[in-house]
Structures are given as C-alpha cells and as structure tokens.
Amino acid sequence: MINKLWAKLERAETDFPGRKWLSLVDHSADVAAVFEAVLQVPLVTRRLAALAGQRDFPPIWRSRLCAHVALHDFGKANHGFQARRDPKAPPVGHVLPGLGLLYSNSQPGLASRLAATLMCAEFAAWGAWESATRAVAAHHGRPISQQLIDGDSQNHVATLWTPRANYDPIAALAPLAQAIRNDWFPEAFDIDDLPLPDAPRFWHAVSGFVMLADWIGSDANAFPLYIEPATDRMARIANARATAPQLLAVYGFDPAAKRKALPAVSFASVSEHEPRPIQKAVGDVDGQVVILEAETGSGKTEAALYRFARLFERGEVDGLYFALPTRVAAKSIEERIREAVQRIFPSGARPCVILAVPGYAKSDGVGYKTLPDFDVQWDDGPDANLRRERWAAEHPKRFLAGSISVGTIDQALLGAIQARHAHMRSSSLLRHLLVVDEVHASDVYMERLLVSLLDQHASAGGHALLLSATLGSTARHRLLGLTPNDDQPLAELSSAHYPAISTSQDPEPKHFDGSGRTKQITLNLDPRIGDPVAIARLALEAAEQGAKVLVIRNLQHAAVATAEALFALAPNHPALFRCEGVPTLHHGRFAREDRELLDAVIGAQMYAERGTKGLVLIGTQTLEQSLDICADFMITDLCPADVLLQRIGRLHRHAKNARPAGFEAPRLVVLSPDDLAPLLSKAQFGMGGDHGPYRDLVMLEATRRLVRDNSTWTIPQMNRTLVEQATHPHALEALTCELEKVNPAWRGARERSDGQKAADTYLAQHVLLPWKRCFSGQIDLAFPLDERIGTRLGADDVLVAMPEGTIGPFGHEIRVLTIPSRWLPGVDLSAELIPQMALEDSAALTINLGGHRFCYDALGLRKLKP
Incomplete structure (x- = not known):
C-alpha cells in the first residue's frame, strides 16, 4: 500500500496511483542530507563556529542541526495540506499550521501529543530550542514570529490536526521521528555537554543554509519523485547522502576539487602586466575588511582578483562576489572577470562565472530564457552536466550559491535587509570574498546597508574588499566597523595617505604606490547647463578638432535632450556616436541586448580602436562606472566631488593614447548655474529636492567652489583634500554658516539635507536584518512577500x-x-x-x-x- 503522507507532488490532474510523488519521510531525508553536505564544507563550519563565538564546530552540532532540519516540513502532515493532492482543494500551508500547534495555547492535548511524537523534550535538551525551531521554520524565506502564528488563526489548529476515522496527522509523523532517532542521526541523541549555541548571528546564518538545503533538496531533477517509494527508507537517505556532496561540488558551492587543481598563485595568474606596489600589497594584507583607495586606472580590479586568488588558494574563501553599482557596470566588467578566471584556473577545473543581474543573467557569457515553473532554456542547449554546473545562475536567489559571480551591489545588500530569502543570500555570501567596487561617500542609505552586511560578514570571519577612488574619512571609518572621529582636524584628514590601503585591523591609511601617474586637469565652469543645444555645439566643435568627447548628464532626459540637439545640429556628421550605424547615446534604459552592443562599440571607439577621428559620446552616470573609456575632452554636469573625481577617471585614462592638437592636456567643462540658490526652492538638473540623484545642495556648492577656486586639479595628489572639503561634516557646516549670512534659506537646505540623511539612516535601520536579535516568539521580522524593500532609495x-x-x-x-x-x-x-x-x-x-x-x-x- 502506498504511504499517502506526501511532501512533494507532481503537477498533474491524476490522483494516486500513477501520479509521481514523494513521501514526507523521503523528502525530509533529501533535505537533511543536503544540509549535512553543506556542513561538511570546511569553510561553512568555520564561519558558523566564528558566529557562535567558538574556535571549532563540534561534530555533535552537525548531527543535531541535521536532526532539526529533518523536521522542517513536519507541518505537511496536517489534514489541509494532505488534501491538496486534489487540485481543487484550498491552499492550506504547512509552516504556520505546524508551529501553530507546536506553540498552541488553545489545544494543549494535541500540542502535547505532537511534542511527544517529535521528541521535543530531547531536542530541547540540546539547547537553543526555540532559536533552532524557528530558524528551521524560516526555510521558505522568511522568519516566523509568534505574531504571524497567531494571525494564522488558532481556531483552525484543531481542524487541521484532530484525528479522523481514516487519518491521524500526528501519528503519521511517527515514522519520520523514528527515522531521525534510530536511523539517520542517532549520534545526535548521545548525552554530552556541548549544547547548541545561543548566539543570534549563528542562527541567522543557519537559517540561510537551511533555505539553501531546502531549495536544493526540493529539486526534482536531482531528487526525483516516484510512483512507488523505496521499501527501505535508509536507501533513500544513503542515495541522498551520496548525491548531495556531488551537487554542491558541481554547483560551485564546494570548490575543494577546483582548489586542489589550482596552480601556485602569483600576480601573473591574474594579469600579464607587472604588479604595481599597491596591487601586490592587496594580495597579502591582513584584515577581514580591506579598503583600497586609488585613482581610476590604477588597476584596482586586478588587485581585487589577485586578493581573491590568494585567499582562495589558502582556503580562506570559497568564492567571489564582485559587486558593482549598476547593471551596466556589472555587465561591462564581467568579461574581464571571465578572462581572469581562465588565467587563474586550469581547463577542466574552472568555475562558472555568473553575471548575477536579474533578467539578464548569464553563465560564462551564455544567456537563457525564463520558462514557467522556474525552468529556463539556455541559449546554447547544454547537456545535463553543463546545465547542472549553471544551477546557481538560473535564479536570482541562487546567484551567491555558486563560486564566482559578478553583479550589482543590490544582490549583496538583499542579504542584509528584510526581503524574502535574505538569509540564504547572506549565508551563501559568507563563503565569498565580497568585492564592492566604486564605493562613494555620498550615499548614506546604501552605506548603512553595506555597513550592516559587512558586520555580519566580518563576524563570521569572512573577507571583504572595498574599492574606491574617492572615499571620505567618515565613510571609511564606518565601513571598517569603527566610529567616525568627527573631531579630527580637517587638515589632518586631508593630508592622509593616498593611494592607500586601510583594514579593519589597521584602519589608518597606509601608502602604496598606485599607477605613479599624475594628471593636471584644467577645469572651467560653464553656466549653460540648461541649454542642450549649446552643450551639443560645444561637444561637436571639440570633436571636429579630432577629440573623443564625453558628455555626462545627471539625468536621463537631459542626456536625451542633448543627444537630440546634437543629431539635429549635425544629423549625418561622422563624429556622432553610432551603434550598428544608428546615432545614439548611453544610459541605463536600454534592453540588455542593446546595452551589450553599446558597451562593445564604446570600448572599441573610445579605447581599443580610437583612431584619429573625433567622436561625441553622450550619456548619464552609466559612463562613469567600469567602462574602459579614454576621452580627450569631457563635459559634465555638476555633481559631488567624490562622483566628479570618478567621472574624471574617464578623462585621459590611458597615458599611451595619442591626443589631437589642443587636447594634449586633459580639460573638463563643468556645467553649473552661476548661483545654486534658485535650486533651494526648485530642484533642477538632478540637484536638490527630495528625489534627485544629488540632493545635498551645500555639498554641490562646496564642489562648485572647488572648481571655481582651483582651475587646475592635480590628480591623485589632491583627491583626499577635494573629497574631505566637499563631503566632511565640518567643512559643510562651515560653508553653511558662510552661505546663510547672504541667504538664510541655505541653513534650511542644510537642515533638510541632514534630515534626509537622518531619515535615510532610520529607513535603513528599519529594513535591516537584526543580526543581534535571535529568532524567538518576540521578534517580529515582518518580511514582505517579495523583494520590494529597496536596496537603494527610489530604485524599484x-x-x-x-x-x-x-x-x-x-x-x-x-x-x-x-x-x-x-x-x-x-x-x-x-x-x-x-x-x-x-x-x-x-x-x-x-x-x-x-x-x-x-x-x-x-x-x-x-x-x-x-
């Protein structure tokens, strides 16, 4: 007779017999075996031990955690869930009904029977009972608080769990409990004095690994459904125990075989160029959180890859997540990462490189089409083995479960906020070197999210590397887990070393030579920011002299207006930037396939195949990040100094490029109103207001004055001074005091800006995962049903x-x-x-x-x- 206590059921209209299904006992064996395999990855247990405040991870913990995980779906025994084999039955769940009875006050008799059947007294004797129960119960992506349980209506508990003539839900769970106790994890029930830790961070991480195990263990391709179950339940778990480690190795979660095949790592493993001192130093510097500050073009990407290779070789990380600020930046750098991986790893032991951008994901450069029921169709029709290697790329929630991924910072920050499967993301990320590129000082909200993510990451012994050309001291201290010293004299901060490396162990910036190159840039303010025709004419005049001209506008509609003006001025001019022969521009609102074309053309026309002809490339902030652009002349809207320095990195980026006459030295036109005071009442040009990209008008005025009063910027020698004088709270307060003497509205603007930053900080704190609070009936993590809590304000x-x-x-x-x-x-x-x-x-x-x-x-x- 078929055991009708099912956990997984084929999507079909037919009923038993003949319909593929999976018993609760067998599904529980699959998930527990996958979780057991996860805990057999050495780096995972090291991270968990660190979060528990221990040096080692006792084997008894593994067995007991696996025993807990084997009970993750016990709630499926309830009448309502079992009735769902009829497609017309109402959709009764299993997590809330299960916990609803386990923690029931209304049905003490049924609750006592369930506790006895599930051996709750023995489980509770292991310690941290409630944390373990609730961490495992969160396996569908969100913690379950008592408030959620109570909201599921305790009145239904009796209906779902009271025995009926032909079925007793609680008694049906006895075979599962017996398998756990007698067959699968008997050592968990041994008497010892090593209780499970009562450490909140530990259980947050465990919860994430349980989510991952449930996801993998629920994959019918790896753990097939059946018509008839095996008569020996030990055969199922034996098979699962053999399958799970192989899956983790193929998926890239366990890279032991790839590490074993790795040749000795040197900088030559990453790049054919000789390493600069700062690149080589990054590879071996001590510290879990490392900040590398260096000018654009100094080789920060190669330094990051070298650090990854060194840490991977030593077994200190099992993977890499390279986080960029935008999709465009992530896509443009992904090919460079793939090329480096081909150099680092030998053929046959090379991990897949995932482009971790939802809707545009790729694995080793190959894309796919999303099909119903979470299935995908790969563009190259891979065989089953290659398809399995790409498992982590097939869904955004799995991106971080592979070995090497390149994506936006949002995918990492989704592991720090109260979004579905946040714990799975953050736990998977613990294995990686987290590289965050182009970190700025002017985004308070995202900085707070990143600080929280780094807090959990470093607490587990994880490694992170933050790359920046322009990081202020206040942000640098916070990102290193330190309290900013706002009393430190501004002159002292401005004289700190640059280029430099700072670490969580040694936070004072230490100087290392970067590119060794100095650029003296001539800057001019131009008030014609609101005149796209004048801007287009200025760019065209330079292009007609043979210059590669880069025009960066703060807003997309301003970039489009400038492009339209240029096309109207010279519709057939050879200097127009074209893609497939069509005049165009560059911003973030193009389809993926078209952005790939645009990026390739930019790389060719602005660097690889520059030639001697002039060119005008117009765009938005997408042009300041990651694309290898080498402009002869630049026109840009006013923006904060740290962002402006990032844009300047695209001006005369490569010293070896020949320049046309008149453009031998780098020149920059900064478009800005002569007076920013009118923007105090009406935002324009992406400046001021409550929703623009650059809301802090005092910071913008500080930058405008730096341009006005310093017609020549020497880079990188002036970087530190420029950033501190435009972003540090003391500098901004001093400027506000000066401005308000002429126009009191400036004080209001400063207060609004401070209020916005305080509100951003509050919002960030409100959405963050509370790493220091444990799973319990008192904690209410009111996770949304989707991921629409933004990882950046306004981005959805x-x-x-x-x-x-x-x-x-x-x-x-x-x-x-x-x-x-x-x-x-x-x-x-x-x-x-x-x-x-x-x-x-x-x-x-x-x-x-x-x-x-x-x-x-x-x-x-x-x-x-x-």
Whole structure:
C-alpha cells in the first residue's frame, strides 16, 4: 500500500496511483542530507563556529542541526495540506499550521501529543530550542514570529490536526521521528555537554543554509519523485547522502576539487602586466575588511582578483562576489572577470562565472530564457552536466550559491535587509570574498546597508574588499566597523595617505604606490547647463578638432535632450556616436541586448580602436562606472566631488593614447548655474529636492567652489583634500554658516539635507536584518512577500518580457525591458505584465503597459505623455 503522507507532488490532474510523488519521510531525508553536505564544507563550519563565538564546530552540532532540519516540513502532515493532492482543494500551508500547534495555547492535548511524537523534550535538551525551531521554520524565506502564528488563526489548529476515522496527522509523523532517532542521526541523541549555541548571528546564518538545503533538496531533477517509494527508507537517505556532496561540488558551492587543481598563485595568474606596489600589497594584507583607495586606472580590479586568488588558494574563501553599482557596470566588467578566471584556473577545473543581474543573467557569457515553473532554456542547449554546473545562475536567489559571480551591489545588500530569502543570500555570501567596487561617500542609505552586511560578514570571519577612488574619512571609518572621529582636524584628514590601503585591523591609511601617474586637469565652469543645444555645439566643435568627447548628464532626459540637439545640429556628421550605424547615446534604459552592443562599440571607439577621428559620446552616470573609456575632452554636469573625481577617471585614462592638437592636456567643462540658490526652492538638473540623484545642495556648492577656486586639479595628489572639503561634516557646516549670512534659506537646505540623511539612516535601520536579535516568539521580522524593500532609495525596477521576435532599434532581438515602478502608477506590480506592442516606424517601438505608453528607440526607453 502506498504511504499517502506526501511532501512533494507532481503537477498533474491524476490522483494516486500513477501520479509521481514523494513521501514526507523521503523528502525530509533529501533535505537533511543536503544540509549535512553543506556542513561538511570546511569553510561553512568555520564561519558558523566564528558566529557562535567558538574556535571549532563540534561534530555533535552537525548531527543535531541535521536532526532539526529533518523536521522542517513536519507541518505537511496536517489534514489541509494532505488534501491538496486534489487540485481543487484550498491552499492550506504547512509552516504556520505546524508551529501553530507546536506553540498552541488553545489545544494543549494535541500540542502535547505532537511534542511527544517529535521528541521535543530531547531536542530541547540540546539547547537553543526555540532559536533552532524557528530558524528551521524560516526555510521558505522568511522568519516566523509568534505574531504571524497567531494571525494564522488558532481556531483552525484543531481542524487541521484532530484525528479522523481514516487519518491521524500526528501519528503519521511517527515514522519520520523514528527515522531521525534510530536511523539517520542517532549520534545526535548521545548525552554530552556541548549544547547548541545561543548566539543570534549563528542562527541567522543557519537559517540561510537551511533555505539553501531546502531549495536544493526540493529539486526534482536531482531528487526525483516516484510512483512507488523505496521499501527501505535508509536507501533513500544513503542515495541522498551520496548525491548531495556531488551537487554542491558541481554547483560551485564546494570548490575543494577546483582548489586542489589550482596552480601556485602569483600576480601573473591574474594579469600579464607587472604588479604595481599597491596591487601586490592587496594580495597579502591582513584584515577581514580591506579598503583600497586609488585613482581610476590604477588597476584596482586586478588587485581585487589577485586578493581573491590568494585567499582562495589558502582556503580562506570559497568564492567571489564582485559587486558593482549598476547593471551596466556589472555587465561591462564581467568579461574581464571571465578572462581572469581562465588565467587563474586550469581547463577542466574552472568555475562558472555568473553575471548575477536579474533578467539578464548569464553563465560564462551564455544567456537563457525564463520558462514557467522556474525552468529556463539556455541559449546554447547544454547537456545535463553543463546545465547542472549553471544551477546557481538560473535564479536570482541562487546567484551567491555558486563560486564566482559578478553583479550589482543590490544582490549583496538583499542579504542584509528584510526581503524574502535574505538569509540564504547572506549565508551563501559568507563563503565569498565580497568585492564592492566604486564605493562613494555620498550615499548614506546604501552605506548603512553595506555597513550592516559587512558586520555580519566580518563576524563570521569572512573577507571583504572595498574599492574606491574617492572615499571620505567618515565613510571609511564606518565601513571598517569603527566610529567616525568627527573631531579630527580637517587638515589632518586631508593630508592622509593616498593611494592607500586601510583594514579593519589597521584602519589608518597606509601608502602604496598606485599607477605613479599624475594628471593636471584644467577645469572651467560653464553656466549653460540648461541649454542642450549649446552643450551639443560645444561637444561637436571639440570633436571636429579630432577629440573623443564625453558628455555626462545627471539625468536621463537631459542626456536625451542633448543627444537630440546634437543629431539635429549635425544629423549625418561622422563624429556622432553610432551603434550598428544608428546615432545614439548611453544610459541605463536600454534592453540588455542593446546595452551589450553599446558597451562593445564604446570600448572599441573610445579605447581599443580610437583612431584619429573625433567622436561625441553622450550619456548619464552609466559612463562613469567600469567602462574602459579614454576621452580627450569631457563635459559634465555638476555633481559631488567624490562622483566628479570618478567621472574624471574617464578623462585621459590611458597615458599611451595619442591626443589631437589642443587636447594634449586633459580639460573638463563643468556645467553649473552661476548661483545654486534658485535650486533651494526648485530642484533642477538632478540637484536638490527630495528625489534627485544629488540632493545635498551645500555639498554641490562646496564642489562648485572647488572648481571655481582651483582651475587646475592635480590628480591623485589632491583627491583626499577635494573629497574631505566637499563631503566632511565640518567643512559643510562651515560653508553653511558662510552661505546663510547672504541667504538664510541655505541653513534650511542644510537642515533638510541632514534630515534626509537622518531619515535615510532610520529607513535603513528599519529594513535591516537584526543580526543581534535571535529568532524567538518576540521578534517580529515582518518580511514582505517579495523583494520590494529597496536596496537603494527610489530604485524599484520592473522587468517586462518582450514578445518573442521583438527587434530593437539596432536590428537585434530584445527580450526584456526594465521599467521603473514610478513610471507605472496604479499598476499591480505583483501580476504578470504583458506589453502591447506597436511599430510606429522602422526605428521606434510603442509599448502599452497597464494603460501607460512608452517609446523605445535609439534614444532608449522613455515614457510618453498621455
């Protein structure tokens, strides 16, 4: 007779017999075996031991944690869940009903029977009972508080668990308990004096690994359903115990075999160039959190890869997550990471490199199409073995479970906030060297999230490397886990070493030579920021002299207006930036396939194949990050000094490039109103207001004055002074005192800015995971049902799948467009959005989505007026 206590069921209309299914006992064996394999990865247990405040991870802990995990789905025994084999049955769950009875005050008799059947007294004797129970119960992605349990209606407990004539849910759990006690983990029940730790950080990490084990153990491709179960339940767990370690190795979670095959690591493993002193120093510097500050073009990416290779070789990390500020930046650097991985690892022992960008993910440069039921179709039709190697790339929640991933900082920060499966992300990340590129001092909200993530990461003994050309002292101290010393004299801060390395063990910046190159840049303020025609003409004049001109606007609509003005001025001019022969620009609102084309053309025309012809490239902040751009002349909107220095890194980036006459020395035009005071009442140009990219007008005024009063900037010697004078609280307060004497509204602006930063800090604290609070009935982590808590304020994009065969403006098929949620007011973003398409002409698509109209053409995606 088939055991009808099922846990997994084939999606089909047929009932037993003939329908594939999996018993609760067998599914529990699968998940427990995967979790056991996770705890057999040496680095995992080292991280957990550190979070528990211990040097070692006792074997008894492994057995007891596995025993807890084997009970993760006991709630599926309830009447309502078992009735779901009928597709028309109501969707009764299993986590809340299970905990609802276990912690029931309304049904003490049933609760006592359940506790006795599940051996709760013996489990409780192991210590940390409630933390363990609730950490395991969070395996679907969110912690379960008592408030959630009570909200599930205790009145239903009796209905779901009271025995009926043909089925007793509690008695049905006895075989599972017996298998755990007698067959699977009998050593867990041995008497000893090593209780499970009562350490909150430990249980947060355990919860994440349980989520991962449940995800892997629920994969029917790896752990198949059946028509008839095996008669020997030990055969199932024996098979699962053999399968799970192999899966972890193939997925990249356990890289032991790849490490064993790794040749001795040197800087030559990463790059063919001789290492600069600062690059070589990063490879071996002590410290879990390391900050590398150096000028753009000094080889920070190669330094990060060298540190990863060295840490990986020593077994101090099992992988790498390279986090960039934007999708465009992540995509542009992913190929460089793949090339480095090919140098570091021998053929046959080379981990997959994942482009960890939702909707645009790739594995080793190969993309896929998302299908129903979480399935995917890879573009190259891989065989089963290669498909399995790409497992971690097939879903955003799994990106960090592989070996090497390149993505946005958001994917890492989703492991620090109260979003579904945050714990799975953060626990998987503990194994990696976390590299965060292009860290700035001017984003308070994201900085607070990153500080919290680093706090948990470092507490586990994890490693992180932060890269910046322009980091202020206040932000640097916070990121190293220290309290900023705001009483330190500004002159002293400005004279700190640069380029430099700082670590959590040695926080004072230590000088190491970077590129050794000095750039003297001539800067001019130009008030024509609101005149796109004048800006286009200025750029075109330089291009006609043979210069490669880079124009960076703070806002997309300003970039588009400038491009339209340029195309109208000179519609057939050879200096127009083109992609597949079509004049265009660069910003973040292009489809993935089109952005890849744009990036490739930029790399060729602005660096690899520069030639002698002039060129005008217009764009937004996407041009300041990661793309290998070497401009002869730059025009940029005013922005904070740390961001401006990042943009300057694209000006005369490579010394070896020949320059046209008149552009032998780097020149920069900074577009800015002569007076920023009008922006106090009305935001413009991405400056001021409550929602623009650069809201702190005092900081912008400080930067404007640095340009006005210093017509020549010597880089990198002046970097530290420029950043401190434009971002440090003392400098900004002194400037505010001066400004308010002329216009009292400046004091209000400063107070609003401070209030915004305080609000951003509060919002960050409100959404962060409370690492120091344990899972208990008192903690209420009111996780949302999706991931719409932003990892950056105002950033909440919607991915919209295009109909198959949709051709973009550059003649190639596009699959997905990314639309800001703020462009879709009144639209249910939880529902599948199906666009209605129209081709207005040969170059423009019109898209109707939820009553809103958009245009997509060579100028990118724009919202049309009603």
